Amino acid sequence: MSTEDLEKYETEMELQLYREYRDIVRQFTYVVETERRFYLANSVDLQVREAGGEVYFELKLSDAWVWDMYRPARFVRNVRVLTFKDVNVEELDKPDLELPEGPRLT
Secondary structure (H helix, E strand, O other), X not given: OXXXXXXXXXXXXXXXXXXXXXXXXXXXXXXXXXXXXXXXXXXXXXXXXXXXXXXXXXEEEEEEXXXXXXXXXXXXXXXEEEEOOOOEEEEOOOOOOOOOOOOOOO
């Protein structure tokens, strides 16, 4: 696969991901990012925990969409995430999402 083919493939995958996100984002209240995955959810419970002097985060999400290309079922009722990395939780304002301006992919 040439560099040009690889770049085209990555661009197409990013556009496909954006379109899927755009189609479902209005169904959710929060966007959550961890070091491994990206989630949309309607309920988020974030707890800071400590064990043996180490701090970690426990997230409980409900009514969620999990972005993971290897999962056949992306919509789940409950997700529990444990991580030692930072977690980003943002409330969505649900703007009208539009595709970015620029050349069309053919």
